[in-house]
Amino acid sequence: MVEGQQRRCIMPLPSLNDATKDPLNPLNLMFLQMGLMLVMSHVFYLILKPLGQSGPVAQIIAGMVLSPTLLSQSGALHSFYKATMSLAYFNFLVFLFRVCFMFLIGLETDFSFMKRSLRCALSIAVCSVVSCSLLMISFAWLFLKVLHIQSNQTDVILIDVIVVSNTASPVVYRMVSDLKLDTSDIGRLAVSTALLIELTLNIGYTLMYTFRSKHNFLDVFLLSSFTLAIIIANWYLVPWFGTWYPKEKHISKAQVLFFIVIILILSTLIESRELSSAVPIFMLGLMFPREGKTYRTMLQLLRFPVHEFILPVYFGYIGYRLTLPHSRNGAEEKDPEHGYAGQYLILGVIVALSLLGKILGVLFACRFAKIPNHHAIFMACILCMKGHFGLQLVDSYPELQQLPLKEVADTLLSAIVITTLFSGMLTSSFRRRKETSFVHTQTTIESHPIDTELRILSCVYSPRQTTAAISLISALTSSPQTPLTSLLTQIVELPKKKKPKDAHVEAEFRHDDDYGANDSKEINDTVDSFSKETKVLIQQYRIVSSLSNICQELCDAAEDFRVSIVFLPFHKHQRIDGKIKNDGEEIRTVNQKVLRQSPCSVGIFMDRNQTGFQQPHGSEIPQNVAMLFFGGEDDREALALSRWVAMHPQIHLTLIRFLRKSCLAHSQVTEASHRENEVLMSITNEDAENESDNTFLEEFRSRYVASGEVTYIEKEVEDRGETAGVVKEIGESYSLCIVGKGRAECPMTSGMNDWEECPEMGSVGDLLLCADLSITASVLVVQKHRHSLSDFTPH
Known part of the structure; x- marks a missing residue:
């Protein structure tokens, strides 16, 4: 390559004198x-996809x-x-x-x-x-x-x-x-x-x-x-543009055109100097501020045409x-020597x-x-x-x-x-x-390493639920560097007058729609405010579907996003005056279906607003959270999720284990202190489920309790009456109670299902939601994903 050679990065536009060579414009x-x-x-x-x-x-x-x-x-x-x-x-x-x-x-x-x-x-x-x-x-x-x-x-x-x-x-x-x-x-x-x-x-x-x-x-x-200057300028322009029209869901078309023109000017200048613009343009996109409606608007306007038109x-x-x-x-192009x-x-x-x-x-x-x-x-x-x-x-x-x-x-x-x-x-x-080698296997929290990325999907129906969902996301994110990907999905029920064929999932390619637009605006503002304050990014998606299809769409989204747990809002919430309000049996129906069909673990969150759990980021008063452990795979899943909560500097977690008195009288417990100050418990004459509980508890205690990050308490109860009394005290002393949905056979909660109003929350979860007990804590009930052979079978 000799000095001064000319390169063609952009083919110049032809002159009008050549127009006669083409039969059409x-x-x-x-x-x-x-x-x-x-x-x-x-x-x-269409032909090759089936192949x-x-x-x-x-x-x-x-x-x-x-x-x-x-x-x-x-x-x-x-x-x-x-x-x-x-x-x-x-x-x-x-x-x-x-x-x-x-x-x-x-x-x-x-x-x-x-x-x-x-x-x-x-x-x-x-x-x-x-x-x-x-x-x-x-x-x-x-x-x-x-x-x-x-x-x-x-x-x-x-x-x-x-x-x-x-x-x-x-x-x-x-x-x-x-x-x-x-x-x-x-x-x-x-x-x-x-x-x-x-x-x-x-x-x-x-x-x-x-x-x-x-x-x-x-x-x-x-x-x-020049590229670096544009990147730096975007850090100030993007948030500023988002404040121009506070009542609008997106920035204006003129503002979008401004960014596009700047990008085209930069790329044209680079290409005109015989250089490639791929790297600078990619860096502009990579360093573009990720929070706010400017980023959302650019994504929504570019995704559909690029994926459906430009790339093909x-x-x-x-x-x-x-x-x-x-x-x-042409014979002149053929090589006569070697063909x-x-x-x-x-x-x-x-x-x-x-x-x-x-x-x-x-x-x-x-x-x-x-x-x-x-x-x-x-x-x-x-x-x-x-x-x-x-x-x-x-x-x-x-x-x-x-x-x-x-x-x-x-x-x-x-x-x-x-x-x-x-x-x-x-x-x-x-x-x-x-x-089968590419199937998502991290569908539970129990087997999820704490130092690897945790992917969660939070669902909301209204702006009021968004605050509770963000509080939960905040609790799981101890810092912006925490390897956690949080996705927030707004669920919009399609009006019944619409035909099923009009049901639509907006995940990547949907633009402005007429359904839930006002709620979307409030949800976006709440998320933007949280991201601006904490620098924790939340990806947003929307599901617009009929009631009968919401569960399937939600399960498909959880599978496509490869999340480990889906958080659903409870169908009731506590008003400011303390009374419980029902948000609709439709939400309860969706929750019940998702619990049965979800491809991952599920958590149902009941928010008690001012008396319950608050967003820990920026709070001067630490939040007291209790993890109630009775035993079983759901409780282990809830305890596993509590590991992320325990790492938050503004949350104090207390692990409360319930033990039956009669079982303690006949069990043999030995405790030994090791050089690393780890406390191990060996319980004999227990079934396989209890052995799994004890093994997981030992690991949790040696990692979090021994270091002082988590407080460990044991409560001895005999029957459901004593259990209910202890649970009531706990619900009045903490801002959030985390509990597993529960196993079918548990002597300490046996018979409590006679009082249940919401079986999908489990015996203990339903008790914590009882309005008659004057419990002030928010409640998170976790159900572990049940693996089946179909989970590993190609569709």
Whole structure:
């Protein structure tokens, strides 16, 4: 690459003098081209989806069918896609598309997960790039010899290395989303690794080109400073814009247009200086403030067009770039010395090196990172996918567009398409065949390690319930660095006059709607206020459905988001005057259905407003929380959840264990003090359930009680009467009581179901909700998820 060479990052718009070459208006022709590619993409997706193939694979195949290799080889379709005017506009529109989805990828990237997994993702990225580079350099002599490359050898080898080593983050991002792994650890790790690979190669190539073209160094510095200035300005502009229209749910269209124009100006300036704008635009999205309605508005306006329109056309365009040697016209393009055999040989070698290099590098890194084999193979397959950076790199090198290097360009373009298609098919097939290996297994809290990410889903119907849900989220988040992902879902019942077919779930692609709009505004304001004060981010979603379908939609959302527990509001709440008000039997019906069908653990929260649990963040008075332990899997699940509550600095947790007097008289208890001051209890003549209780309690006491973080109390009771008396005292002394729903056979609560009004809350939970006892504490009842064989059976 010589100093001062010109690169084509953006194809310039043609002059009007060329308009006579096209039979149609160029803009109309461009939209017809995109429409045809979009239709073909969706047709092939409908055909290949039943066969287990993902959307990107189908869309790339659609582009290949329309490419010069097949349908566009000659005839009317060839003229249709090779029109001079429309081709220029089409390439410019592809640039705009790339800006949009790179910004959206930055907005949607899980920054907290990316920071936690940075070391692992970086090691995988480095190993894969090094492995691919070494293999490509080792076979460079074959590449140069077979294609008879005499000039620009260093630059051609450099381009080959980047093409073989690169991974297209937009393709991986869409692939992971299509396979419903975007909320899984392995899916997010794949996206993070792909981003690191592409950003690193992009920055490395830019710096290398800059140092070789010294006149561009100042441009890089100025554009980097301009990007940094916009990022800093956004930290102040985004919150400020959110205050302009306090009565509106979203920011105005003019404000959205302002951000989009700034992004386009920055990307155009960068591309006009012969540099790639992918990294700066991604960084703008990644560093965009995440709280407030400005962020929500940008997401809602970009998600639908990008996922449903831009990306299918983009993937189709990748497939369209397939140009096999036999498809080129003109005798001047044929190599008389070795024909097409050498190009096909090099094409096969590049595809093989791309796949082999990624597989070897990724598997090597995953082995040291202790990633399971099936996840390592999945990572190796999906990271082989190529994309626009490679295509742009080949197109932007002028010498590759002239003979004899035109053969090199066509070979590289075809290798990018074939490698992406083959790796996509391989990834989809592996995901389908090993579906049980990707099933969400963290569906309970008891087996969930405290130092790993906890994903929770809180449901609300009204703004009043939002305050209680946020208080619970706050209790589980001891600091903004706590590895916890909280999702808040507003449930809106569809009016009965609407037909079932109109039921709709707004998870990612729904814009403003007419149902629950006023409540949504209040809920958003409450969440924004909490996030601004505590820096704890809460992701928001909406479910709009008929009453009969709410349970199914909610269970599907819990499964898609891979949460470990779902929090539901109780169908009653305590008013300011102390009276209990029923919010509707519909809520109770939904709660009962979710308890039976939920794919994870469930918690039902009864808020007692001012007398009950308050948000601990920012509170000067510590909240006193009691965990009532009677035994059984539900109580163990509730105790496991209490581990996160115990870590909050503004919460004092007390573990109260209920023991039966008659059992204590016949049991043999031995306590021993170890050098680490751990207290162990060994109880004989107990059944398997009690042994599990004691084992879990021992671990909890040695970790939290011995360190002084949790107070431990034992209460001796004989029957339900004594139990009810103790429970009443506890309910008057604490702001929150956490209890398991309870097991069927428990001597200390036997017969209490005779008093039950709400069996779904369990005997103890129902007792704590009794209005006659004047209990002031809020109540959280937890039911552990019951695993079944169907949980591990592919659907």
